[in-house]
Amino acid sequence: MVNLRTHILRVFSFIGLMLFLSACSTYNQSVAPYYKNVSAGNYPQAEKELDKNSLIQTPRNKLLYLMEKGRICHLKGEYENSNNYFNQADQLLDQGLTSASDAAVGVLLNSASQKYKGEDFEKFMIHYYKALNYLYLNKTEDAIVEARRITLQAQEQGDKYNNKDSRYSNDAFALTLQGMLYESNNDVNNAFISYRNAAEIYLKSPDKTYYGTTMPVELEEDVIRTAKLNGFTTEADQFETTFGIKYEPVKPSDGGELIFFWENGLAPVKTQVDLFFSLIRNSNGDLFFTDAAGGIVVPFNYDGDRNRVNTKSVESLRVAFPKYVAQTPYYSSASISVNNQDAQLVKAEDINELAFKTLQQRALKEMSGILSRLAVKKIAEYSLRAAAKSDGKTNGLLEGLGYGIQLYSLLSEKADTRNWQSLPAYISYTRVPLQKGDNQVRITLKNAQGATETKTIKVQGTGRLQFYNYATLR
Known part of the structure; x- marks a missing residue:
């Protein structure tokens, strides 16, 4: 029996060692060469690193790979290829990435071993890049389809969270973009509806802020302007009174207008933090997990007989939980001038804030699932070890299995540190008039030390509404 127990321990130790080695690095560390080249602006090399990385090529990471592939192709100016990948990502999301087998993987191993299903704000960002790609390819109708998909995405989010105001159930920036897309197609009625819906999201907050962004003055003017056009x-x-402004219509420019997006920095990365919990029973017999300080209390979701659960079998659980870490952008601010006329950029999307807040919103639910999974393993381990000595003798097989479960549970615990990290940290925008023909757009970038850099791009004024996104991803 001793040899059998030793053999079992060796098998579990080998499995545990493999799990431990795979758990040593976060997702960001495993895909670091790709992100370093993205940050450096070396997009061809970044794509090579992406395509040869074995981790992101696994089936469970297919959605992540497609989003990153779409993003790097967009950065390279390969808009058709970019949308090929984003469309595949959309198809995966439409088909659904949840299954019984995938759920079982989460119970037996950890959430990092399940299929990546995407953050809610990442799904909206797919529409942003797809719409821009279509516009750059002169496929306005396809861009309008993408605008309509933003509404469907918003409805799906609303259904998911029962339209609770405290949850991220819509995206103000996505709705603002939707209005711009409709307006580019001369559909001022739907443009007004989109702008109004975006504004109403901000107005639900007393200080007109939404996940780290204050309502842009541009949006306020767009709501009033399109209302008047209709x-x-x-x-x-009513909106002039609400916003506290008096809008004065401006004569349309002969060259049309440019909506300029500045994408700055890179999205936060996820790392792993370890938390420790115990299982307790209250006076009503209900089971709860609590941390050492007693500041966190999480219900135990258990389908078995709660009265037979020995809380001493779950005295200490180590929980590996994801935590976002912001990446400080190299550039702290930017301004633009068009034909020597200055324009102010205003922040419209704070992906850092979205990432931190949405993780916080679902933390209790996710922690409950992780703790329940670990507790079930711990109860099984305790039961086996108790059964091994139930008749006064030691059953080497049961004892070995008990210790094996203990080792496996300890070493298989890993946080899910995946996310779409080539997204920008922030998106700012402005709307500027163009003259007919050549227009010179100067972008002045400033870093934290006050040093400035100036980039120049040329835009042809065609009399229509145009779009341009400029990325500084370091």
Whole structure:
């Protein structure tokens, strides 16, 4: 029996060692060469690193790979290829990435071993890049389809969280973009509806902020302007009062207008933190997990007989939980001038804030699932070890299995540190008039030390609404 127990321990030790080695590095560390080249602006080399990385090539990471592939192709100016990958990502999301087998993997191993299903704000960002790609390919109708998909995404989010105001159930920036897309197609009615819906999200907050962004003045003016264009005089007056501004219509420029997006920095990375919990029973007999300080209390989701659970069998659980770490952008601010006329950039999307807050919103639910999974393993381990000595003799097989489960549970615990990390940390924008023909757009970038750099791009004024996104990802 001793030899059998030793053999079992060796098998579990080998499995545990493999799990431990795979758990030593986070997702960011495993895909670091790709992200370093993205940050350096070396996009061809970044794509090579992405394509040869074995971790992101696994089936469970397919959605991540497709989003990153779409992103790097967009950065390279390969808009058709970019949308090929984003469309595949959309198809995966439409098909659904949840299954019984995938759920079982999460119970037996950890959430990092399950299929990556995407953060909610990442799904909105797919529409942002797809729409831009279509516009750059002169496929306005396809861009409008993407605008409509933003509404469907918002409805799906609302259904998911029962339209609770405290949860991220919509995206103000995505709705603002939707209005811009409709307007580029001369659909000022739907443009007004989109702008109004975006504004109403901000107005739900007393200080008109939404996940780290204050309502842009550009949006306030767009709501009033499109209301007037539709002849909605009452609505325009009401919004002027609400926003505290008096909008004065401006004569359209002969060259049309440019909506300029500045994408700055890189999205936060996920790392792993270890938390320790005990299982307790309250006076009503209910089971809860609590940390050492007693500041966190999480219900135990258990399908078995709760009265037979020995809380001493779950005296200490180590929980590996994801934590976002922000990456400080190299550039702290930017401004642009078009034909020597200055324009102010305003922040419209704070992906850092979205990442931190949405993780916080679901933390209790995710922690409950992780703790329940670990507790079930611990109870099984305790039961086996108790059964091994139940008749006064030691059963080497049961004892070995008990210790094996203990080792396996300890070493298989790993946080899910995956996310779409080539997204920008922030997106700012402005809307500027263009003259007919050549226009010179100067972007002045400033870093934390006050040093400035200037980039120049040329835009042809065509009389229509145009878009341009500029990325500084270091």
